[in-house]
Each structure stands twice: as C-alpha cells, then as structure tokens.
Amino acid sequence: MITAERKPMEDLIKFVSPYRRILLVGCNECVTVCSAGGRKEVALLSSALQMHFMKEGKPFEIKEMTLERQCDPEYVEELVPYIDQVDAVLSMSCGCGVQEIARRFKEKPVLPAVNTKFMGASERQGVWAERCVGCGDCGLARTAGICPIARCSKQLLNGPCGGSTRGKCEVDPDIDCAWQLIWDRLKALGMTDKYEENLPAKDWRPARGAGPRKIVREDLAS
Amino acid sequence: MDNFEPVIVAFCCHYCAYTAADMAGSKRLHYPANVKIIRVPCTGKVSAIHMMEALRKGADGVYVAGCLEGDCHFRSGNTRATKRVAYVKKLLDEIGIGGDRVEMFTMSAGMGEVFARTASDFTEKIRRLGPNPARVAMDNPGCAAG
Numbered sequence: 091m092i093t094a095e096r097k098p099m100e101d102l103i104k105f106v107s108p109y110r111r112i113l114l115v116g117c118n119e120c121v122t123v124c125s126a127g128g129r130k131e132v133a134l135l136s137s138a139l140q141m142h143f144m145k146e147g148k149p150f151e152i153k154e155m156t157l158e159r160q161c162d163p164e165y166v167e168e169l170v171p172y173i174d175q176v177d178a179v180l181s182m183s184c185g186c187g188v189q190e191i192a193r194r195f196k197e198k199p200v201l202p203a204v205n206t207k208f209m210g211a212s213e214r215q216g217v218w219a220e221r222c223v224g225c226g227d228c229g230l231a232r233t234a235g236i237c238p239i240a241r242c243s244k245q246l247l248n249g250p251c252g253g254s255t256r257g258k259c260e261v262d263p264d265i266d267c268a269w270q271l272i273w274d275r276l277k278a279l280g281m282t283d284k285y286e287e288n289l290p291a292k293d294w295r296p297a298r299g300a301g302p303r304k305i306v307r308e309d310l311a312s
Numbered sequence: 313m314d315n316f317e318p319v320i321v322a323f324c325c326h327y328c329a330y331t332a333a334d335m336a337g338s339k340r341l342h343y344p345a346n347v348k349i350i351r352v353p354c355t356g357k358v359s360a361i362h363m364m365e366a367l368r369k370g371a372d373g374v375y376v377a378g379c380l381e382g383d384c385h386f387r388s389g390n391t392r393a394t395k396r397v398a399y400v401k402k403l404l405d406e407i408g409i410g411g412d413r414v415e416m417f418t419m420s421a422g423m424g425e426v427f428a429r430t431a432s433d434f435t436e437k438i439r440r441l442g443p444n445p446a447r448v449a450m451d452n453p454g455c456a457a458g
Contacts, residue, residue, distance in 0.1 A: 099406035130361065134403075137364040142407040144368070144446040 091120035091211075092184045093218045094127060094204040096135065102180070103142055105201045109177035110149055112139075114203070115169065115191065116156035117183035124218050126204050127182025129156040135182065135203060160187025166194050173198055209240075226296030226303065232284060234275040239292075241268035247289040318372035318438040320347045322431070323358045327385040328421050329377030335424030343431035354378070355416075356389025363400045363414055370447050373438035375415040377430065383420065390418060412441060 096102075106112050114136050122128025132154050143150035153172060157165045160183035169191070173179070178199040181188045184206040192200040208220040223240045230237055239245050243261040250269035253260025257270040276282050296303075324330040330351045336343060352358055355378030366374045376397055378390035394416045401411030415434060419426045 099403065103407070130359070133361050134364060137361060137368050138403055138407050141364070141368045141409055141446045144449050145408055147449040 091123050091209070091218075092186075093124045093207045093210045094121050094184050095207060096126055096131065096182075096204050097202070099138060099142075102135070102139065102203055105203075106139065106150075106178065106180060107148075109199075111151045111153075111176040111178075113153050113155065113169065113172055113176040113179045114139075115160065115179060115181050115183070115187075116154075117160040117181075117187050118156055118158050119161075119183075121183055121204065122156075123212075124210075125216070127184075132156055132182055135180075157183075157187075160184075161190050163190065163194065166190050169195070223297070225292070225294075226298075227293065229289070232287065232289065233272050234279060234281065234284070236268060236272045236275060238268045238272065241266070241271070247292060249285070316439060316443055318346050318435060318443070319370060320344075320373045320375070320431075320435055320438060321366040321371045322347050322349050323352050323355065323362065323374070323376045324349050325355045325378045325385075325390070326351055326353050328379040328383070328423075329417070329419055329427060331421035332377075332419050332423045332427035335422060336428040337424075339424050341424055341428040343428040344435040346435045347431045354384065354386045354389035355393035356384070356386060358393055358396065360396050360400050360403070363397070364403070367404070367409065367413065367444060368446065370444070370450070372444045372447065373413045373415075373434060373441075375417055375430075375434055377417045377419060377427070380418045380420050409445060410441065413438065413444065 114132055116122070116127050116129055116132035118128060121131075125131060136152050136154050140150065140152060153176065155169065155172065157168060159165045160181065169179075173195050176198075178201060179191055179195070180201045180203050181191055182203045184204070185202065188200055188202045209222040209224060210218045211221045213219050220240050222237060225239050229239070238247060243259050243265065244251055246269065250267050254267040254270055257267055259265040259267050273285060276285055322329075324333060330349065333349060355376050358376050363374045363376070376393050378393050379385065381390070384390045397414055397416040400414050404413060405411040417430050419430070
C-alpha cells in the first residue's frame with residue numbers, strides 16, 4: 091500500500107486558517123489501511139480542528155467525506171454537490187488523491203493533510219516499513235524476493251557494504267541489512283548460486299530517470 | 313470561574329472501574345456528581361474520537377478507567393487504551409486545549425475507594441485547570457478564549 095502520516099497539527103491549522111468552510115476528504119484505500127486518512131482519521135482531525143477554532147472563537151465549518159478512492163475521477167465526482175459550499179478542500183489521501191481533486195476542481199484550493207511516505211507493508215499492528223520504490227524493472231526474482239533497492243540504504247546491487255554488522259545496517263541498527271536477508275533466504279532456498287551472478291548497473295530510466303511515468307493499456311484505454 | 317462545576321466524562325470498563333463505582337455506591341462513598349460514567353465493554357473499545365468528541369461537545373475533562381495492568385478481561389484492552397490516551401494528550405496539546413484534560417486510570421472491581429478518590433482527584437484537577445477553553449469560546453461567541 092501507499093503509506094502516509096498526518097502532518098503536524100500546527101501545519102494543518104496554518105493551512106486552513108484563511109478559510110471558513112472546509113471540506114475534509116478521506117480515502118477508503120491505502121490511507122485507511124495505514125490509519126492516516128480513512129473515515130476514522132477524518133473524524134478525529136475534524137474534531138481537533140473544530141475544537142481548535144472554537145477555542146480561538148473563529149467561525150469554522152467543516153464537512154467530512156470519505157471517498158472510496160480519491161485517485162479515480164468517478165469517485166472524486168461525488169464531491170460535486172458539496173464543492174460550492176466550501177472555501178477549500180483538505181485532503182487526507184496520498185498525493186495522488188490531492189492532485190486528482192485539484193485537477194477536477196480547478197477553482198478550489200486543495201490542501202494536503204498527510205505526508206505521503208512510501209510503498210510498504212505492515213510489519214505488525216501500527217508499524218509499516220518500506221518495501222518497494224517502484225523502480226519499474228522488478229529484480230526480485232534474482233534477490234530471493236527481497237528488494238535491495240527499497241531495503242538497502244545504499245541501494246547496492248551486488249552484496250552488502252562494509253557497514254553491515256550482525257545483520258544490521260550501519261545507517262540505523264533497527265534496519266535489517268537487506269543483503270543479509272537476501273543471503274539468508276538464498277541459503278534457505280538452496281539458491282546461493284544466484285549470489286554469484288553479478289548484477290549490472292541498474293537502468294534507472296524506467297524508475298523515473300526519463301521523467302514522469304505513464305501506463306497505457308491499449309486494450310482498456312478509451 | 314468561582315462557580316465553575318466541571319463536566320467530567322469517565323469511560324469505565326464493565327469488568328473493573330464500572331463495578332468499582334458500584335462498590336463505591338454500596339459502601340456509601342461519596343464522589344463528585346460531576347463525573348458522568350459511560351460503561352464500555354473494555355477500555356480497548358474507547359477510541360481517540362470518543363475522547364475528542366466528549367471534549368468538543370462540552371466536557372471539561374475525560375478519563376478512561378480500565379483494569380489493572382495485566383488483568384484486562386480481553387488481555388490487552390487496557391494497554392491499548394493507555395496508548396490511545398497518550399495519543400489524545402499529544403493531540404490536545406497540539407491544538408491548544410491541553411493534554412492534562414484526559415487521563416488513564418486503572419483499578420480492580422473491588423477498589424471502590426480508589427474509584428471514589430480518582431473521581432474526586434480528577435474533578436479537582438480539572439477545577440484547577442478551569443473550563444475547557446473550547447467550551448468557553450462556544451458559550452461566549454465572539455470572545456476568544458486565549
């Protein structure tokens with residue numbers, strides 16, 4: 091999933107202060123799963139902002155909505171009946187949702203309520219870790235299903251650096267050395283010969299080196 | 313301010329604090345009428361939004377009262393509640409309401425005295441803190457609550 095974290099309240103208060111009527115929009119997808127911008131977080135942020143402005147004695151109205159997906163135009167369309175009743179939109183989705191709302195409602199200021207972080211997986215309840223950088227050329231078949239691009243601090247392609255100590259990364263002892271994980275798993279799978287294969291320098295063009303990316307499926311595109 | 317009677321909302325676990333309140337009653341122990349009890353099946357059921365909405369709708373203080381550490385009927389509900397209370401405290405500090413207005417307490421079903429003392433102490437603490445600043449501004453529209 092795409093992970094995100096709510097911005098500090100100080101920033102959000104500053105964002106919405108110029109406006110009186112706000113549409114606070116959550117998303118039912120990734121940000122719900124990582125507890126950053128789903129229905130619950132929308133209700134909590136709404137409550138916090140209302141309380142803050144009540145304290146300040148400033149008139150402030152907020153309408154809450156949580157869309158099925160903010161990154162798809164058909165769901166963003168559901169905001170049409172409400173958009174004229176507000177001065178600005180505060181979006182709790184990832185950057186994709188914020189931009190989709192900005193594209194659809196050109197006259198309306200759209201503000202991000204979360205910082206979009208990374209593509210990750212749940213390690214346990216309340217903990218998410220980076221697993222994929224979307225490099226556009228998946229090499230997991232050669233690295234035992236563990237990505238050195240996303241999980242090695244230096245994105246090394248051919249084994250660990252000298253900073254790998256007892257399976258941990260020199261950058262932070264809480265980070266597992268990706269190449270240690272890869273080696274352990276290759277051993278467990280009886281595939282250590284894979285480790286001998288030298289991986290060539292990575293072509294970063296599919297990653298983003300050739301500018302913003304797009305997928306066009308001719309069989310689906312209208 | 314002299315006549316300020318705080319409104320306190322207490323989320324009490326059915327298996328401990330709520331029964332302790334009953335015990336306090338059976339023992340004829342006094343505790344302030346300011347405390348409005350909401351019985352919950354486990355403090356793990358109390359979300360941050362319940363605490364926040366209680367304050368937004370006019371409470372001056374909120375506390376969550378659950379089982380003693382290690383005694384949760386559902387194993388870990390009270391430890392979850394403790395973490396959520398800490399989260400709400402931080403959020404309240406960030407929005408200028410003050411994290412001191414929420415608290416977590418633990419007790420067993422037999423601790424009627426502890427229930428009564430906790431209710432009295434927390435009510436006094438909130439009395440000292442004064443009215444919920446959001447409520448002050450709401451009651452006096454046009455006048456910001458500093």
